[in-house]
Structure formats: structure tokens, C-alpha cells
Amino acid sequence: MKGPLFSTAILLVGVYVFLAFLLPLVTAPLPASLIYLYLAITLSGAMIYQTMSAGGLEAFMGPIYRFLSGEIDGPAKSARLLLLIVFPLLVGWQTYTKLAPSDLPPAENRTIHPAPPGEFVGLANPYPANEQNIQEGKGIYAANCSPCHGPNFDGKGTAAPGFNPPPANFADPGTIAQLQESYLFWRIKKGGVGLPIEGMPWKSAMPRWEHELTDEKIWKVIIGEYDGAGQSPRTWEEEE
Amino acid sequence: MVDRYENMKHWLTSFRTGLCLTLMCVLPVSLAGSVYASDPPPEGAPASVSVRVYLSEGAVPIDDPQSSAWDSVAESEFNLSPQVHWPDRLQEATVKKVKVRGLHDGQNIAIRVEYQDPTQDDADAAALEFMVGDQKAHFAHGQEMLLVEGGPVNIWYWKNETGTATDMSAKGFKTIKPQAQQDVSAKGVWENGTWKVVFSRPLETGDEQDIQINPGIWTSVAFAFWDGKLVDGSVKEKGSQKAVSSWWSFRAEPEPDNSIFGYVVLGLLIAAAFEFFLVRKLRKGQAV
CATH class of the missing domain: 1.10.760.10 (Cytochrome c-like domain)
Incomplete structure (x- = not known):
């Protein structure tokens, strides 16, 4: 299985492994929000690169279009159905977790060694x-x-x-x-x-x-x- | 010209598709992030960090430390220290831990403290302390802070000898005194080396010297206990010689907010509509 879509996926996995697991070996771990930001930038960059030409655009986007519009057969058809069901559920769950009242007290950022007078x-x-x-x-x-x-x-x-x-x-x-x-x-x-x-x-x-x-x-x-x-x-x- | 126009169209297409895909990728990942963030606290951390006062459907057991209603709600547990912050200090206190449960019904609040004390003595006593108003107050009777303007504290004090509670105020050492308006009740029961003491009060009292308890709002609570046992003719723990905690978080549970589920359904509908229009556009053969 080759193609621009596959190489972009490999790139994203590689960047995630580097940021989340390899980088903490030499320095402080990155906050998760920063890792997601870097992944979003990587994805945008990879897409711009892969779709510079009309051929590239078709190679990159074609499989996604066909998958989403349902012009596919076999197990991919079930995967598409699953994605279409799971995506709204994830949005609903995310909304719930953001709005649900927490039983935990608000975090306090106490400075342990503040500057002395x-x-x-x-x-x-x-x-x-x-x-x-x-x-x-x-x-x-x-x-x-x-x-x-x-x-x-x-x-x-x-x-x-x-x-x-x-x-x-x-x-x-x-x-x-x-x-x-x-x-x-x-x-x-x-x-x-x-x-x-x-x-x-x-x-x-x-x-x-x-x-x-x-x-x-x-x-x-x-x-x-x-x-x-x-x-x-x-x-x-x-x-x- | 046509080529340039085609190129621009091309770029716009990629950008929009990218935006859609980014949305679809980032959402599940950030969901995974929020699951990760709710990991349990690290080992060695105190058992509880807050007192949760549950909303009760029935009446609150304001004068019954042994009511079965207390068994229906989860307890918090806090370690205590001998008071060593200011003289007169104590090297070792009798009461080492306290279990706390709370109930309210939207009108009245009841808080039960449960702790081990091997002997029942007249001078046994317990107290809850709260910050009053918006300003932070030091846990040691709202003592003066050097760089921060502090506020007063409200202390609910119960003593076995009188069997009643005193509603008190303090802002600094040696300033503690009973309030003109008394709003707190308390009842203690000692059995098999364990005190169970219930403090109760209306959530709101209209007295500016009191903490006003608004369900849903986080505030702070601290605890103090005195073992009134007589040792060589004098009371073992009295005044500043007591078992104490510093501040822990405190909140009366708010009424459940069902509007959350409306927002959840709205989120679901928006996501489903997004999918519907995306797929329809793709099927019509138009590039997204």
C-alpha cells in the first residue's frame, strides 16, 4: 500500500512518536495541546505539498472522496458507515466532557519558590x-x-x-x-x-x-x- | 490565465478539504487527551482534596449524627497535624484523621465530622473554619499576611460540655469572638471511641460575618479538634493546642443542569449535518 495518503499517515505517526516519546528522553515532556498543534501544522504542510499538482491532488484526495461518498466495496464500506456514525458521537461526547460539572476543585497554580522581596x-x-x-x-x-x-x-x-x-x-x-x-x-x-x-x-x-x-x-x-x-x-x- | 485560475481553484480546494480533515483528526485526538488528563492522583498524595456536600432529596439530618442518610453519601478523609504553627504548640495530638460527609437540601446544610478519640470528656471539642467573602484568609484564624490583604474567617465551634455550637468570627490571632447573630447548631454522639458531630445551618444567613454557601461555588474549609482528657488535673488539649488541618476545597453540590444534554444533542446534529452535506456534495461530483 503506497501513495501520498499513506506517506502522510506515516509522517503523522512519526512526528507523534518523536514528540510524545523520543523528545521527553532528552528534555521536558511537551504538553498534549502543543503536540496536537504540531500535528495539525504537519498535516496542513503535508497536504499542501502533496496537492501541489493536479495529479497529486487526485492521488491524495481521490481515495478520500471515494471513501466518503461511498464509491467503494467490501470492508471499506462498513468502515465508512462506522466513521459516519462514530464522528457525531465523538462530537457529542466531547461536548459533554467539556460542559459536565466536575467534582474536582479547580486547579491552583501555586508558585512554590516565588521571587523574594x-x-x-x-x-x-x-x-x-x-x-x-x-x-x-x-x-x-x-x-x-x-x-x-x-x-x-x-x-x-x-x-x-x-x-x-x-x-x-x-x-x-x-x-x-x-x-x-x-x-x-x-x-x-x-x-x-x-x-x-x-x-x-x-x-x-x-x-x-x-x-x-x-x-x-x-x-x-x-x-x-x-x-x-x-x-x-x-x-x-x-x-x- | 486559465492555468492560473485552475491552480488557484486547486489550492482553495486543498485548503478546504484540509480544514475538514484536520477537524475530523484533531477531535478524536483531543478526546483521547481529555481521558488521559483524568488519571488518578500520584501515589502518596492525600486521600481527599475536597469536601463534597451532596444535594439531598429528603430532609437533611441536621440533628442526627447517626442517621442512615449519612451512609448514602461518600466521605472525604483528611489527615490532621498537631498545631505547630504558632505558640502554644503541641507535639502530638490525639485526633489524627477526620472523615467528613455533607448533605444539603437547598435550604439547610449539615456537615458530619467523624474521628477517633478513645475517651469521652467534657472538654472534647470540634470546629470547622471557612473563609468569609471574596478575600483569601489565612487558615490560622485569618492571621495577618504581609503582602496580601486578607479576609476574616467564620468558625463553627462545638464543645461536648455545652452540647451546643457557637458561631464565631476571627481576623487575626486573639481576635476570635462569638457573633451577635448565632446561626449554627451542632450535635455530637460518642460511641466506642468515635465522635460523630453534625454541624448544621441555613445555606444563607444574611449575616455578613458568616460564610454564605452558594451551591456550585468552590470555597475552603479547615478543621480543628481538641481532646479534653484530663491529664494530671489539667485538660490535655485546649486553646491553640489542638489537632488541625490547613485549607481544603469545599463545595455544596448544585442542582443538576440538564441544559448540558441540549448542547450535546446540538453538537451531534451539527456533526451529522456536516457529514450529510459533505457526502452529498461529493456524490454530486463537485469537489469540496
């Missing part, structure tokens, strides 16, 4: 990460932070289960390893209520620690946290 950008930890400060920081962590963030720095403290969003898992490379110490200083000092609107401060159980811990203790708990979680703070590269 300017006064907290680029602050350097005034305390060195030496053994004494690490131990002191871990002591402050055990007394104040571990009920939620866990003795293993993994967000699985005994007080964690009731909170939504859950306490951060510092061992996850997507949390404190991606952040500078000044960012942690802001988040600990001002707590959940210090978040901007995109961080949904009304949901956060993170205490506003400035009422209970001095700046010195906050800087030291940051040192203890990075050491305990086996992570390093993100730093700007040294300028030459």
Missing part, C-alpha cells in the same frame, strides 16, 4: 559553615523545624500530614539545593504569611520565625539544614 536578595550568611555552627544549627532545627520538616530533613515530620501544601523536603534536589541562603533566610524569617500572592500565603503553615528566633539563629539553622540534608546552597559564580 528586594531586601532579601543577595544577602550573604555572616556565619561560616564550621563544625560548631553546623551543630548549633542542627540543634535549633531539631527543636523548631523537625516536627514538620522531619529529623531526616525529608519533610516527613510527625506534624506534617495535616498540611497542604506539605512541608518542604530539603533532601530533594528541587528545594534548597536550587536556592540561595538569602532566600531561605527570607522564608524562615517571614514564614508562610510573608509569601506574595502567587505563593498562596493563606495555605502555608510555615511559622513567621522572626517572632521567636534571632537573625543569628536563623542563619545558623540554614547552615545546619544544608549539612543535614547533604545539599549545598546555590551561589553566584565567582567573577573573574
Whole structure:
């Protein structure tokens, strides 16, 4: 079975496999809507190419015209009937799924690490990460932070289960390893209520620690946290 | 000239056919996409994310925590934490989970919380919290947020000792107080280490300090429970020492909307008409 129609179908399948399965091996998966858009563009392009000449148009469109108008025999006749029945049903089903009331609450796009206020950008930890400060920081962590963030720095403290969003898992490379110490200083000092609107401060159980811990203790708990979680703070590269 | 005209006709033909085919291809694919999008939540996620208050055909069991009507609706389950957000904190709370069911009849709403508490004590208590109005409120009594203007909360509080509910308001720590207009009722039954407490109220109260519950509109709810057991002469959990949750989604089910089926039939008819005219045109020998 050959012809422009067949090669266009092969092309579409190939593009879909590439976008949906091969591309995610090297980069982030594409959203489904973008894949469909690319497929629609591929189809339009392939059709323009295949129908550039009168012969091409007949080769490409002829079989479709004959199939749809019913000038066919054998199993293709049943396939045509099936298509003519299924297409309106799909449109009906699609209409229903778009309009049917959902029992799921609306999705909330909470920004997990929103931009900090300017006064907290680029602050350097005034305390060195030496053994004494690490131990002191871990002591402050055990007394104040571990009920939620866990003795293993993994967000699985005994007080964690009731909170939504859950306490951060510092061992996850997507949390404190991606952040500078000044960012942690802001988040600990001002707590959940210090978040901007995109961080949904009304949901956060993170205490506003400035009422209970001095700046010195906050800087030291940051040192203890990075050491305990086996992570390093993100730093700007040294300028030459 | 004729050639050029033929070519243009040719292009227009291809374009229109392409449009039709694209429609017919994209629709089933996007349908597959919507099926894919309803996959179950990932493992480890909490069991429930919302409280669904079902529309009841009969009367709502506003004062009966043990009514069989509660068995007819699905429950939501939420984990609880000891209150560690602000002093005085608690390291471990008695109540670890709560099961929640809700019913309304278009006039009144009843919400039943069910939770394990091994002992029945006078100071045992339970509370539901809601945001009031359009502004977001922090789950900890609507405490002040630094970068966002917050709103107040409405708290429905029940205590075993009094056997009644108190309708309360708060906007910030130490601001909680009973309202002038009391709209909430509650009744609790303890049996075999389990409390079942029903809170009820009209959906709308006309009191601007209250949450006004509009069926179909999503809002937020949070929970709190106190174990009033006496330990060494003092109550184990009181004040800020309690089991809590942060906000979860909450909605009273709206009246079923049958107009959806009208739109479905319209969609079917349009698709069938499209097919009919397409095939008729092809049969007449005219290029589409």
C-alpha cells in the first residue's frame, strides 16, 4: 500500500512518536495541546505539498472522496458507515466532557519558590559553615523545624500530614539545593504569611520565625539544614 | 490565465478539504487527551482534596449524627497535624484523621465530622473554619499576611460540655469572638471511641460575618479538634493546642443542569449535518 495518503499517515505517526516519546528522553515532556498543534501544522504542510499538482491532488484526495461518498466495496464500506456514525458521537461526547460539572476543585497554580522581596536578595550568611555552627544549627532545627520538616530533613515530620501544601523536603534536589541562603533566610524569617500572592500565603503553615528566633539563629539553622540534608546552597559564580 | 485560475481553484480546494480533515483528526485526538488528563492522583498524595456536600432529596439530618442518610453519601478523609504553627504548640495530638460527609437540601446544610478519640470528656471539642467573602484568609484564624490583604474567617465551634455550637468570627490571632447573630447548631454522639458531630445551618444567613454557601461555588474549609482528657488535673488539649488541618476545597453540590444534554444533542446534529452535506456534495461530483 503506497501513495501520498499513506506517506502522510506515516509522517503523522512519526512526528507523534518523536514528540510524545523520543523528545521527553532528552528534555521536558511537551504538553498534549502543543503536540496536537504540531500535528495539525504537519498535516496542513503535508497536504499542501502533496496537492501541489493536479495529479497529486487526485492521488491524495481521490481515495478520500471515494471513501466518503461511498464509491467503494467490501470492508471499506462498513468502515465508512462506522466513521459516519462514530464522528457525531465523538462530537457529542466531547461536548459533554467539556460542559459536565466536575467534582474536582479547580486547579491552583501555586508558585512554590516565588521571587523574594528586594531586601532579601543577595544577602550573604555572616556565619561560616564550621563544625560548631553546623551543630548549633542542627540543634535549633531539631527543636523548631523537625516536627514538620522531619529529623531526616525529608519533610516527613510527625506534624506534617495535616498540611497542604506539605512541608518542604530539603533532601530533594528541587528545594534548597536550587536556592540561595538569602532566600531561605527570607522564608524562615517571614514564614508562610510573608509569601506574595502567587505563593498562596493563606495555605502555608510555615511559622513567621522572626517572632521567636534571632537573625543569628536563623542563619545558623540554614547552615545546619544544608549539612543535614547533604545539599549545598546555590551561589553566584565567582567573577573573574 | 486559465492555468492560473485552475491552480488557484486547486489550492482553495486543498485548503478546504484540509480544514475538514484536520477537524475530523484533531477531535478524536483531543478526546483521547481529555481521558488521559483524568488519571488518578500520584501515589502518596492525600486521600481527599475536597469536601463534597451532596444535594439531598429528603430532609437533611441536621440533628442526627447517626442517621442512615449519612451512609448514602461518600466521605472525604483528611489527615490532621498537631498545631505547630504558632505558640502554644503541641507535639502530638490525639485526633489524627477526620472523615467528613455533607448533605444539603437547598435550604439547610449539615456537615458530619467523624474521628477517633478513645475517651469521652467534657472538654472534647470540634470546629470547622471557612473563609468569609471574596478575600483569601489565612487558615490560622485569618492571621495577618504581609503582602496580601486578607479576609476574616467564620468558625463553627462545638464543645461536648455545652452540647451546643457557637458561631464565631476571627481576623487575626486573639481576635476570635462569638457573633451577635448565632446561626449554627451542632450535635455530637460518642460511641466506642468515635465522635460523630453534625454541624448544621441555613445555606444563607444574611449575616455578613458568616460564610454564605452558594451551591456550585468552590470555597475552603479547615478543621480543628481538641481532646479534653484530663491529664494530671489539667485538660490535655485546649486553646491553640489542638489537632488541625490547613485549607481544603469545599463545595455544596448544585442542582443538576440538564441544559448540558441540549448542547450535546446540538453538537451531534451539527456533526451529522456536516457529514450529510459533505457526502452529498461529493456524490454530486463537485469537489469540496
